Structure formats: C-alpha cells, structure tokens
Amino acid sequence: MKCHEIVEALGGKIVACSDESLLDKEYETAFATDLMSDALALIQDSPETTVLITGLCNPQSLRTAEMLDVGMIVFVRGKKLSDDLIEIAKGMDTVVATSPFTMYETCGNLYMLGLGGIYGYSAS
Amino acid sequence: MATVLHKEFIIERDDYDNAGNASSRIKQTLAQLGVPSPILRRIAVAAYEAEINMIIHAWGGKITVDVDDTGKIRIEFRDPGPGIPDLSKALTPGWSTASPKARELGFGAGMGLPNIKRVSDDFDIKSSPEGTTLTLGFNAL
Numbered sequence: 001m002k003c004h005e006i007v008e009a010l011g012g013k014i015v016a017c018s019d020e021s022l023l024d025k026e027y028e029t030a031f032a033t034d035l036m037s038d039a040l041a042l043i044q045d046s047p048e049t050t051v052l053i054t055g056l057c058n059p060q061s062l063r064t065a066e067m068l069d070v071g072m073i074v075f076v077r078g079k080k081l082s083d084d085l086i087e088i089a090k091g092m093d094t095v096v097a098t099s100p101f102t103m104y105e106t107c108g109n110l111y112m113l114g115l116g117g118i119y120g121y122s123a124s
Numbered sequence: 125m126a127t128v129l130h131k132e133f134i135i136e137r138d139d140y141d142n143a144g145n146a147s148s149r150i151k152q153t154l155a156q157l158g159v160p161s162p163i164l165r166r167i168a169v170a171a172y173e174a175e176i177n178m179i180i181h182a183w184g185g186k187i188t189v190d191v192d193d194t195g196k197i198r199i200e201f202r203d204p205g206p207g208i209p210d211l212s213k214a215l216t217p218g219w220s221t222a223s224p225k226a227r228e229l230g231f232g233a234g235m236g237l238p239n240i241k242r243v244s245d246d247f248d249i250k251s252s253p254e255g256t257t258l259t260l261g262f263n264a265l
Contacts, residue, residue: 036230041239063144067168
C-alpha cells in the first residue's frame with residue numbers, strides 16, 4: 001500500500017512529512033508495539049517499507065523510527081502530538097500520521113487491506 | 125592508521141527529554157562520512173539502546189566515537205556507575221531491572237544488551253560498582 005492510501009484507509013491525518021514524494025512510497029509490512037525495545041530488536045528486514053504502529057506518543061517512538069530507517073509511523077487512537085514532537089518529526093525522513101482507531105482496529109484494517117506482518121503473514 | 129573522526133557526547137543523568145539525541149547526531153555524522161545504510165542502521169540501533177541504558181540504568185556518562193581510515197568504527201559508552209550486578213543475566217534476553225519510568229519510555233523489556241550484541245561486529249563490556257564501559261566495533265568497509 002502507498003503511504004497516502006494507508007492514511008486514507010484509516011481516515012487518519014498526516015502530522016509530518018518532509019517531502020511530498022514520500023506519500024507515494026509503497027509499504028509492504030507493518031509492526032505494532034508500544035515497546036520500542038521490541039521494535040529495535042525485531043524490525044530487521046526492510047524497515048524502509050515497514051510501518052510502525054504505536055500508541056506510545058513520545059520522542060522515543062520517533063527516535064526508534066529514525067534509528068531503524070522506518071519509513072512511516074502511525075500513532076493510534078487519534079493521539080495529538082505535542083509541538084515538541086511535531087518539531088522532531090519534521091526533521092526526520094519518516095512520515096508521521098495518526099489513526100482515529102485503536103491499535104487493534106488500526107492493525108485489523110491495514111491487515112485486511114494487504115499490509116502483512118514482518119514474519120510474512122498476510123491476508124492476501 | 126589515521127583517525128578520520130573523533131567525537132564525544134556527554135549524557136546527563138535522568139535526561140529523559142533528550143534521550144536519543146546523541147545517537148541521532150552519531151547517525152547523521154556517520155552518514156556524512158558515507159557509511160553504508162545497512163551498517164549505519166546497526167550502529168544507530170546499538171548506539172540508541174546503549175544511550176537509553178545510560179539514562180535509565182546509569183548516572184549518565186560519555187559516548188566517544190572514533191573512526192579510522194581503515195573504516196573501523198569504535199564507540200565507547202562509559203558511565204560512572206552504579207554498575208551491572210550480574211552481567212550474564214543482563215545479557216539474557218528478557219531479563220530486566222528497568223524502572224517504571226523506563227517502561228513509560230517504551231524500554232525495559234530486557235532486550236537492550238542482547239540486541240546491542242546482535243547488531244555489533246565487536247562487543248565488549250566491563251562493569252563494576254564504579255561504572256560500566258561498553259565498547260562496540262563496526263567494520264564500515
């Protein structure tokens with residue numbers, strides 16, 4: 001799925017995007033967690049085409065995405081990012097978006113639309 | 125063998141707000157030197173995990189980055205204590221002594237040191253009550 005298709009499918013919002021062309025970037029997998037240790041340990045293959053889905057709305061989730069080269073991060077439950085977080089996000093190559101759904105619903109929606117997991121499971 | 129880069133970063137005790145800033149700067153600096161992405165990612169993950177450890181487990185410390193002209197990257201994380209009581213347990217995936225504050229940040233799953241070891245080419249750690257020194261090596265060429 002393309003980045004903008006993910007946001008549209010969720011009825012979400014783009015919070016930060018340093019380059020418009022990033023909205024057309026294709027994503028193949030997603031990983032959902034509030035535990036950044038898990039993301040750092042488990043997102044090993046193709047992080048550039050992996051979406052990080054989290055409810056952890058703090059600088060550490062953005063830094064984790066930055067260190068891993070994760071291309072897109074989605075904050076669930078319509079969480080509002082602080083001005084400080086938005087400033088960090090604007091300085092990154094990662095697209096930052098929000099989803100109005102819970103983490104479970106966000107994952108379910110995207111899974112059914114073909115975005116698979118990092119262990120290779122997918123609905124299609 | 126000549127030094128291409130030498131940088132030091134001071135990590136303040138309990139500086140949760142800036143956790144990850146040093147690792148971000150290390151990643152940017154090494155990217156400017158032309159370190160390839162897959163290696164850069166491994167370095168960034170290791171540096172970030174170790175920087176977080178200095179803030180949530182230690183009393184701050186100093187990160188020293190050295191790059192030589194053979195492409196060898198050495199990063200040392202030195203803290204003034206309180207030390208790791210049982211290193212073998214600390215290297216066991218899932219074992220953690222993290223505080224509730226660390227867990228609030230999204231850390232404390234007991235994956236830090238094992239993950240650092242996994243992504244590093246060279247890994248050495250020494251710890252006593254006077255402090256811990258973690259030395260990592262990466263081959264950028």
